[in-house]
Amino acid sequence: MDKKILLTGDRPTGRLHIGHFVGSLKNRVKLQNEGSYQNFIMIADMQALTDNARDPEKIKNSLFQVALDYLAVGIDPSKSTIFVQSQVPALNELTMIYLNLVSVSRLERNPTVKAEIKQKAFGQSVPAGFFIYPVSQAADITAFKASVVPVGEDQEPMIEQTREIVRSFNNIYQKDILVEPEGYFPEKGQGRIPGLDGNAKMSKSLNNCIYLSDSEEDIKKKVMSMYTDPEHIHVEDPGKVEGNTVFTYLDIFAEDKDHVAELKEQYRQGGLGDVKIKKYLNDVLQDVLRPIRERREAFEKDPKAVYEVLEQGSKAANLVAEKTLQEVRDAMGINYFK
Ligand code: TRP
Numbered sequence: 001m002d003k004k005i006l007l008t009g010d011r012p013t014g015r016l017h018i019g020h021f022v023g024s025l026k027n028r029v030k031l032q033n034e035g036s037y038q039n040f041i042m043i044a045d046m047q048a049l050t051d052n053a054r055d056p057e058k059i060k061n062s063l064f065q066v067a068l069d070y071l072a073v074g075i076d077p078s079k080s081t082i083f084v085q086s087q088v089p090a091l092n093e094l095t096m097i098y099l100n101l102v103s104v105s106r107l108e109r110n111p112t113v114k115a116e117i118k119q120k121a122f123g124q125s126v127p128a129g130f131f132i133y134p135v136s137q138a139a140d141i142t143a144f145k146a147s148v149v150p151v152g153e154d155q156e157p158m159i160e161q162t163r164e165i166v167r168s169f170n171n172i173y174q175k176d177i178l179v180e181p182e183g184y185f186p187e188k189g190q191g192r193i194p195g196l197d198g199n200a201k202m203s204k205s206l207n208n209c210i211y212l213s214d215s216e217e218d219i220k221k222k223v224m225s226m227y228t229d230p231e232h233i234h235v236e237d238p239g240k241v242e243g244n245t246v247f248t249y250l251d252i253f254a255e256d257k258d259h260v261a262e263l264k265e266q267y268r269q270g271g272l273g274d275v276k277i278k279k280y281l282n283d284v285l286q287d288v289l290r291p292i293r294e295r296r297e298a299f300e301k302d303p304k305a306v307y308e309v310l311e312q313g314s315k316a317a318n319l320v321a322e323k324t325l326q327e328v329r330d331a332m333g334i335n336y337f338k
Contacts, residue, residue, distance in 0.1 A: 007146035009042030023152030072296035198227035
């Protein structure tokens with residue numbers, strides 16, 4: 001039987017952080033190693049350029065960083081095709097074709113894009129390419145006929161919009177060529193970590209991230225600076241566990257759930273200091289991140305090999321996407337000279 005197809009990716013605008021790790025990377029590695037999918041992992045540099053047109057150098061550097069992060073967490077080029085979006089031209093043509101199936105007002109209603117436009121403070125100057133990136137994302141997914149898309153929950157509206165485009169295309173051109181994808185999300189409460197400052201989102205612009213590439217000292221310093229319970233001043237004071245970032249991280253990363261439960265109990269009663277819980281969290285995080293960092297450092301020493309992975313991956317991805325594009329053109333009857 002043909003394997004189901006999985007496609008996913010990230011915008012390269014910096015190094016990846018532990019929010020990416022729990023939000024999507026962990027699931028991608030898990031699904032990859034289950035062996036029941038054909039995996040395509042894409043570095044979405046074209047999408048990153050939609051709001052970084054003046055800084056292609058940043059995207060180029062980030063592309064390499066994200067490739068290292070992928071390899072470091074265990075995306076394995078012998079099991080997954082890792083490729084670069086801009087090196088697969090069929091994706092752009094599919095985007096143009098799909099743009100005619102989507103209204104401007106529908107794009108305006110995409111909640112993720114709406115939130116990003118607000119957050120990035122574009123004002124009246126939203127780049128048109130940024131505004132339509134959900135359509136280019138639909139091209140990414142459908143070019144590979146992916147049925148599974150492991151991403152963070154914030155990407156759900158993109159998958160919904162892709163499904164609409166697929167239905168619309170198949171319906172208008174009366175061909176069952178494109179495949180409706182499903183999102184694959186982390187378990188409840190496991191996929192979203194707040195920033196070090198307690199902000200709901202970990203994001204580079206807020207400077208509240210722990211990166212997969214952070215050194216042991218960076219991690220320790222960051223953990224020690226974390227937001228806890230502002231009213232927990234003296235060790236003997238009873239403290240709050242809900243909304244306390246240290247406990248939120250422990251719930252996600254600590255394996256010894258019983259120990260975390262004990263710590264919570266003690267913290268609530270009073271008598272457990274912030275330094276102690278932070279030290280424990282530091283130990284837990286160091287254990288998770290050490291092997292990732294070590295693998296990352298090894299790959300970093302051989303950039304040629306990393307680019308080779310991307311080049312081979314992009315070649316393989318090209319063949320698949322080009323084939324879908326020709327099917328799409330055939331279905332529309334616009335391959336005039338064939
Ligand atoms: N939008 C994703 C991000 O913000 C990146 C992305 C582009 C993507 N195309 C995709 C994710 C297709 C999944 C499937 O990082």
